[in-house]
Amino acid sequence: xxxxxxxxxxxxxxxxxxxxxxxxxxxxxxxxxxxxxxxxxxxxxxxxxxxxxxxxxxxxxxxxxxxxxxxxxxxxxxxxxxxxxxxxxxxxxxxxxxxxxxxxxxxxxxxx
Amino acid sequence: xxxxxxxxxxxxxxxxxxxxxxxxxxxxxxxxxxxxxxxxxxxxxxxxxxxxxxxxxxxxxxxxxxxxxxxxxxxxxxxxxxxxxxxxxxxxxxxxxxxxxxxxxxxxxxx
Numbered sequence: 001x002x003x004x005x006x007x008x009x010x011x012x013x014x015x016x017x018x019x020x021x022x023x024x025x026x027x028x029x030x031x032x033x034x035x036x037x038x039x040x041x042x043x044x045x046x047x048x049x050x051x052x053x054x055x056x057x058x059x060x061x062x063x064x065x066x067x068x069x070x071x072x073x074x075x076x077x078x079x080x081x082x083x084x085x086x087x088x089x090x091x092x093x094x095x096x097x098x099x100x101x102x103x104x105x106x107x108x109x110x111x112x
Numbered sequence: 113x114x115x116x117x118x119x120x121x122x123x124x125x126x127x128x129x130x131x132x133x134x135x136x137x138x139x140x141x142x143x144x145x146x147x148x149x150x151x152x153x154x155x156x157x158x159x160x161x162x163x164x165x166x167x168x169x170x171x172x173x174x175x176x177x178x179x180x181x182x183x184x185x186x187x188x189x190x191x192x193x194x195x196x197x198x199x200x201x202x203x204x205x206x207x208x209x210x211x212x213x214x215x216x217x218x219x220x221x222x223x
Contacts, residue, residue: 099160
């Protein structure tokens with residue numbers, strides 16, 4: 001089944017404790033992206049990757065890192081999480097423009 | 113940055129009625145897409161309309177695009193309780209693959 005998977009689905013952590021949210025897709029898509037979703041703000045892009053070893057900042061990259069060592073994986077790294085990073089995070093992938101994006105199920109992160 | 117604004121923010125209707133959601137955006141686009149999100153879950157792509165298209169259909173969905181007014185509408189005909197979800201428009205501009213989302217319309221369909 002074609003899908004985007006994320007782990008963990010739920011995470012509660014404390015300020016400053018490094019964490020990684022994994023994202024994997026099995027559709028051989030070149031483009032992958034991370035979004036955060038906050039009430040009243042919709043979805044905002046954090047980082048994206050056009051292909052292996054190619055990453056670029058989205059609209060809200062501060063406090064996040066990503067890597068793209070393999071085509072299927074695109075982990076999101078929070079080196080020192082802060083409470084303002086409490087959010088619902090989505091990973092997505094797609095073929096090159098203009099195709100639709102496929103979204104993962106989401107990771108709900110709470111930073112206390 | 114947000115490109116799209118959706119109207120209304122929330123909509124409640126009875127099963128069988130039609131639901132219309134509108135999206136306005138700010139800059140020129142390559143295409144506009146509509147997604148559905150069930151509560152707390154990932155987004156599911158519904159339909160894509162290119163900038164040179166004016167109307168598109170997919171099952172009970174009808175999307176229109178007016179590039180002169182920088183607006184789009186999504187019509188769901190003969191709605192069902194299972195259509196209850198949030199609906200987002202998202203635009204793609206320039207030579208990027210970046211999706212810029214609106215803030216969404218929350219649709220509630222009562223049985």
